[in-house]
Amino acid sequence: MLTNRRKDALVAAVLVAPFLTIYLLVFVWPTVQMFEISFTDARLIGSGDWVGLDNYARLDSDPRFRTAAWNTAYFVLLTVLPGTLIALLIALGVSRLKGRLQAAILALFFLPYILPVSVVYLIWDWLLNFQFGITMHILDILGIERVPIMKTREWFMPAVAVVTIWWTAGFSILLFLAGLRAIPAEIYEAAALDNASRWTTFRRITWPLLWPVTTLVFTIQLIAQLKIFDQVYLFSQGGRPNDNMVLVYYVFQRAFQQDQGGRAAAVAVTLFVLVVVVSVLQFQLLRLAGGRR
Amino acid sequence: MTAVGMQRANFWGGVITVLTLVCAILWAFPLYWGVISSLKPEDEVVRPYIELWPENLTFSHYYTAVFDTQIMTWYLNSIAVALGVTVITIVTSMLCGYALSQLKFPGRKALWWLILASFMVPTQALIINHFVLISQLGLINTWAGIMLPQLIHPVIIIVYKQFFDQVPKDFREAAVMDNAGEFRILFKVYLPMNWGVTTALSIVTFIWTWNAFLWPFLSVTKTEMMTVPVGITQVNDAFGVYYARQLAAAVLAGLPVALAYLLFQRKVTEAITLSAGIKG
Amino acid sequence: MTISGMLKAAIVATIGFAGVAKAEETVVWWDFLGGGDGVRMKKMIEDFNAAHAGAIKIDATTLEWGTPFYAKVQTSAAVGEAPDIMTYHASRIPLAVEQGVMQEITADDWAAMGLSSADFAAATWDAVTIDGKQYAVPLDTHPIVLYYNKDLLEKAGMLDENGKPKGLDSREGFTATLQALKDSGVKFPLGSVTADGNFMFRTIYSLMGQQSGELMTDGEFLAGDNGDKLANALGVLAEWTKAGLQSTYTDYPATVALFTSGEAAMMINGVWEVPTMTDLNAQGKLFNWGAVELPVIFDKPATYADSHAFAIPANQGKEMTPEKRAAVLEVMSWMSKNSLFWATAGHIPANGAVVASAEYKAMEPNATYSTLTANMIFDPKSPLAGVAGPIFDVMSTYFVPTLNGEMDPAEAVESIKEELNAL
Numbered sequence: 001m002l003t004n005r006r007k008d009a010l011v012a013a014v015l016v017a018p019f020l021t022i023y024l025l026v027f028v029w030p031t032v033q034m035f036e037i038s039f040t041d042a043r044l045i046g047s048g049d050w051v052g053l054d055n056y057a058r059l060d061s062d063p064r065f066r067t068a069a070w071n072t073a074y075f076v077l078l079t080v081l082p083g084t085l086i087a088l089l090i091a092l093g094v095s096r097l098k099g100r101l102q103a104a105i106l107a108l109f110f111l112p113y114i115l116p117v118s119v120v121y122l123i124w125d126w127l128l129n130f131q132f133g134i135t136m137h138i139l140d141i142l143g144i145e146r147v148p149i150m151k152t153r154e155w156f157m158p159a160v161a162v163v164t165i166w167w168t169a170g171f172s173i174l175l176f177l178a179g180l181r182a183i184p185a186e187i188y189e190a191a192a193l194d195n196a197s198r199w200t201t202f203r204r205i206t207w208p209l210l211w212p213v214t215t216l217v218f219t220i221q222l223i224a225q226l227k228i229f230d231q232v233y234l235f236s237q238g239g240r241p242n243d244n245m246v247l248v249y250y251v252f253q254r255a256f257q258q259d260q261g262g263r264a265a266a267v268a269v270t271l272f273v274l275v276v277v278v279s280v281l282q283f284q285l286l287r288l289a290g291g292r293r
Numbered sequence: 294m295t296a297v298g299m300q301r302a303n304f305w306g307g308v309i310t311v312l313t314l315v316c317a318i319l320w321a322f323p324l325y326w327g328v329i330s331s332l333k334p335e336d337e338v339v340r341p342y343i344e345l346w347p348e349n350l351t352f353s354h355y356y357t358a359v360f361d362t363q364i365m366t367w368y369l370n371s372i373a374v375a376l377g378v379t380v381i382t383i384v385t386s387m388l389c390g391y392a393l394s395q396l397k398f399p400g401r402k403a404l405w406w407l408i409l410a411s412f413m414v415p416t417q418a419l420i421i422n423h424f425v426l427i428s429q430l431g432l433i434n435t436w437a438g439i440m441l442p443q444l445i446h447p448v449i450i451i452v453y454k455q456f457f458d459q460v461p462k463d464f465r466e467a468a469v470m471d472n473a474g475e476f477r478i479l480f481k482v483y484l485p486m487n488w489g490v491t492t493a494l495s496i497v498t499f500i501w502t503w504n505a506f507l508w509p510f511l512s513v514t515k516t517e518m519m520t521v522p523v524g525i526t527q528v529n530d531a532f533g534v535y536y537a538r539q540l541a542a543a544v545l546a547g548l549p550v551a552l553a554y555l556l557f558q559r560k561v562t563e564a565i566t567l568s569a570g571i572k573g
Numbered sequence: 574m575t576i577s578g579m580l581k582a583a584i585v586a587t588i589g590f591a592g593v594a595k596a597e598e599t600v601v602w603w604d605f606l607g608g609g610d611g612v613r614m615k616k617m618i619e620d621f622n623a624a625h626a627g628a629i630k631i632d633a634t635t636l637e638w639g640t641p642f643y644a645k646v647q648t649s650a651a652v653g654e655a656p657d658i659m660t661y662h663a664s665r666i667p668l669a670v671e672q673g674v675m676q677e678i679t680a681d682d683w684a685a686m687g688l689s690s691a692d693f694a695a696a697t698w699d700a701v702t703i704d705g706k707q708y709a710v711p712l713d714t715h716p717i718v719l720y721y722n723k724d725l726l727e728k729a730g731m732l733d734e735n736g737k738p739k740g741l742d743s744r745e746g747f748t749a750t751l752q753a754l755k756d757s758g759v760k761f762p763l764g765s766v767t768a769d770g771n772f773m774f775r776t777i778y779s780l781m782g783q784q785s786g787e788l789m790t791d792g793e794f795l796a797g798d799n800g801d802k803l804a805n806a807l808g809v810l811a812e813w814t815k816a817g818l819q820s821t822y823t824d825y826p827a828t829v830a831l832f833t834s835g836e837a838a839m840m841i842n843g844v845w846e847v848p849t850m851t852d853l854n855a856q857g858k859l860f861n862w863g864a865v866e867l868p869v870i871f872d873k874p875a876t877y878a879d880s881h882a883f884a885i886p887a888n889q890g891k892e893m894t895p896e897k898r899a900a901v902l903e904v905m906s907w908m909s910k911n912s913l914f915w916a917t918a919g920h921i922p923a924n925g926a927v928v929a930s931a932e933y934k935a936m937e938p939n940a941t942y943s944t945l946t947a948n949m950i951f952d953p954k955s956p957l958a959g960v961a962g963p964i965f966d967v968m969s970t971y972f973v974p975t976l977n978g979e980m981d982p983a984e985a986v987e988s989i990k991e992e993l994n995a996l
Binding site: 005008009011012013015016018019020022023025026027029030031033034037044045090093094096097103105106107108109110111112114115116117118119121122123124126127129131132134137138166171174175178198216220223226227229230234237248251252255256261264265268269271272275276279280 | 305306309310312313314316317318320321323324326327330338339341342343384385386388389391392396397398399401404407411412413414415417418419420421422423424425426428441442444445450474475500503504506507511521522523525526536539540542543544546547550551553554555558561562565566569
Binding site: 046063130131132148152153237239242243256258 | 640648652672821827836961973992
């Protein structure tokens with residue numbers, strides 16, 4: 001028995017080792033190092049001198065950090081809840097369809113999610129191009145003055161939010177569809193016998209039974225959007241990146257454009273802590289939601 | 294339900310269906326517009342009115358994109374990296390998931406928590422130190438360097454563990470009676486019973502890796518080592534007005550994953566729901 | 574042929590190949606020349622490769638201009654992955670030297686290239702010299718100029734008998750010309766890169782120079798009335814925006830497209846777009862066009878210019894072989910001596926012998942704007958200056974809102990001053 005258990009442990013060690021090695025190498029070690037260099041004035045490559053909390057203290061009065069933090073929060077606000085609701089609406093619509101038609105329509109909604117971000121960027125940058133974009137022609141036809149969408153502070157974040165929702169909604173739609181399928185048909189049949197209206201059925205049956213999926217979608221979105229970088233970087237090219245700054249972009253700018261590893265790491269640590277805190281909250285929320293399931 | 298009530302329900306049902314269809318078409322329109330624009334000559338794409346179909350259909354931008362840029366090299370890089378990440382991630386996750394599911398060993402609980410905790414780690418915050426690490430390993434501008442930080446997808450371990458948990462104990466006991474080793478049991482019993490999961494997870498890992506932008510963008514400084522999504526935005530060999538040409542490159546970049554999705558639609562759908570922790 | 578004979582032949586062939594392959598040095602080259610001048614550079618690279626077949630081969634890549642290019646260079650050099658040779662803006666050399674991303678070009682190197690300070694104008698030589706050491710080989714000087722659409726100007730009655738724009742002799746005159754173009758139905762009398770402050774820096778800096786304004790005096794930014802001069806410069810452009818005389822929120826490619834499609838009648842841009850016009854014109858796809866020196870809007874003529882130069886990156890942890898270095902030097906030397914063709918890209922070659930040649934002097938439109946060389950001004954020589962450097966970064970952030978009417982010029986100047994002095 002004892003030898004068996006030792007054998008188990010040995011086998012387990014072999015099975016777990018590859019994953020654990022990679023985990024330590026690419027997760028744990030860099031995290032430790034990130035904290036370490038955030039207290040130094042290191043450049044991107046090479047070590048620096050200890051500067052204590054200087055890098056953090058500077059963030060306080062750093063206008064660009066403030067812009068980055070604000071824009072990140074604003075982006076989360078613009079994408080998470082609206083994105084969840086839009087996906088839910090689409091899922092409700094798609095779930096009514098049957099067979100091949102459903103598969104085809106779902107494919108249309110899902111296809112953007114499958115594309116690389118740079119493809120999404122090139123397509124939308126073209127669509128919204130101030131001089132030649134089709135949206136501008138449509139505005140012209142409608143008699144509305146053209147808006148240089150990706151070049152103004154007012155429109156940049158909302159527009160990137162729209163593009164992001166368009167890009168990622170497919171994922172949420174699938175989750176909602178799975179959730180909808182899991183609701184037993186008998187419940188709806190019973191409601192139909194009771195002559196319940198469409199709205200009552202939704203409010204009394206669909207919405208509460210779908211709640212766990214809704215929280216799941218919502219929190220997945222929340223964590224994902226806090227880490228926004230790609231779209232903002234790409235759409236800011238040839239524009240005004242410093243006005244559109246978000247947290248990951250700021251880490252990138254400090255580290256890779258201005259060669260200030262230490263100061264960049266301080267921003268990275270801030271982001272890291274932020275995501276961990278939100279994740280812990282998420283975990284608690286999911287547990288609550290799980291309780292209701 | 295009364296006949297009138299039925300009719301009304303059908304009417305509104307019809308309205309919702311039509312709305313959904315219209316929305317779907319609008320939703321896909323940007324994709325259509327991207328493709329169509331890439332098939333127009335450059336002076337046609339900048340015409341000051343909407344032209345839903347090219348007057349002079351041309352594939353010349355595709356020709357340029359294929360032969361005058363390094364896109365073929367980027368394809369090779371993307372395929373190598375995505376395949377490498379997929380194979381390594383699936384295998385290591387499967388092994389780890391199996392151990393967690395079927396074996397009792399010290400530190401099992403701790404490992405489980407470690408995996409759950411890794412959901413919280415924002416890899417975007419680690420870019421600086423990933424770059425330092427990869428350069429210390431001398432792996433900048435290599436496939437291995439692009440792959441390494443992308444090798445961890447904790448959710449895959451969790452999905453495997455869940456599926457292995459569901460395999461009836463009888464199978465394992467019978468195999469143990471036969472004196473089969475753990476590896477034999479895993480590969481001859483557990484893996485074949487979960488081929489569907491493995492395929493689904495592989496497809497989705499491949500797509501995720503193919504689409505990754507930030508890390509490949511940072512860890513590659515040579516154009517010949519770029520992946521497709523990075524290459525098409527970073528390398529500027531164009532001349533004058535070049536909107537259509539860029540869109541052609543975009544279409545080429547999106548094509549493999551779009552095709553993969555259309556071919557394996559059901560598997561991809563399954564994998565996505567699995568990856569969110571919902572069983573399909 | 575016997576088997577052993579075939580074998581022998583095969584061995585000889587293999588050795589022969591290996592010998593050739595070994596003798597040929599591949600020089601990895603990065604540039605940021607994406608416009609019409611990029612096409613010219615590609616031709617020069619082809620010519621170089623043809624002339625050095627079997628000996629040296631340039632393996633060239635063009636990256637995104639500006640911040641992306643310099644960020645790539647910087648990180649690549651730090652991890653030993655930089656190219657063997659790169660194009661670099663002279664304005665940014667002080668920053669590059671401070672960061673240690675460049676190798677010195679030694680006296681031996683100059684001798685090997687067969688070039689010396691005597692081959693370049695004093696200002697050009699000085700631009701690549703830091704603390705008495707040279708860090709790059711100047712290729713050209715590239716000022717900005719005013720491009721104009723002759724057809725549209727003629728229609729508006731704004732073209733004189735020499736085919737040059739009328740009335741551009743003062744701020745009021747310039748505005749009046751723009752207004753006349755507007756009245757004649759031109760959508761954008763002036764096409765400006767209003768969405769990207771990096772490009773507007775050059776115009777605005779020129780306008781400051783026209784008032785004898787300076788960015789940096791004794792290490793202080795915008796001291797004294799220099800702030801007001803910047804505000805004046807911004808004011809002119811803001812005024813044109815307000816009056817609907819220039820394109821707003823336009824990025825770089827769109828600006829060029831506006832001009833070449835005839836929607837914008839004039840455009841202030843670098844000479845590097847000359848080949849775009851020449852080529853389109855040759856294909857019969859462009860109107861009659863011209864380019865002149867930036868008009869005097871304030872007190873005296875002044876035009877911003879920068880230099881493209883070739884530099885050797887300092888690859889951390891990697892030693893360049895003497896053979897490779899010799900090949901790189903040959904590339905730089907050849908490019909400098911053959912830069913007459915580069916002049917067709919609109920640029921003014923840095924090599925004095927080339928500029929002195931009769932062929933160059935006959936070249937158009939270069940000859941038309943060649944007078945401006947006397948009025949060129951350059952970036953302050955500081956590690957904070959240069960393309961995509963800290964000054965660029967700060968100033969361009971505030972240019973965009975000002976030029977599009979979101980922010981008052983005076984307010985912008987205050988913020989710029991504050992941020993610059995905090996650098």
